[in-house]
Amino acid sequence: MKIIDLEPGDERLISDLFPVLLQLRPHLDEDLLRTLYAEGHGHGLRFTAAYRDDGRCVGAAGWRLVVNTSTVRSLYVDDLVTADDVRSTGVGHRLLAHLEEYARAAGCRLLTLDSGTHRTDAHRFYHRERMAVTAFHFQKPLD
DSSP: OEEEEEOTTOTHIIIIIHHHHTTTOTTOOHHHHHHHHHHHHTTTOEEEEEEOTTSOEEEEEEEEEEEETTTEEEEEEEEEEEOGGGTTSSHHHHHHHHHHHHHHHTTOSEEEEOOOTTOHHHHHHHHHTTOOOOOOOOOOOOO
16 A cells, blocks of 8 residues: 655546545535645645555545644544545554654644544544544634
């Protein structure tokens, strides 16, 4: 498996990563992803893709380094998704391990993420990866 970071403007962001990311974020379209990445990149947003040996993208991660008073320095995972047809084959584990290595090299104290309360399969995966539930995430619509 090959894991690579994709910069804004990289054609593989849409051709390869987007179809996988869409399985987690169905509200996105290609233009919105391009726009969000162009803006978010300046705030630290990065996308990483996992490729099988045959060249097919089977995993996607959106992430950023965060410095704040709560976690001091951490790598926050915005998105972590494996293509439906290859789940439970180690892709998610490899992506998470890659991000963990990056976080350690960047001097992070934690790797963190939020997961929707309805995503019970994802929660089982995170627990297997030795991640703990340490907080509640609250939100308020501003419509």
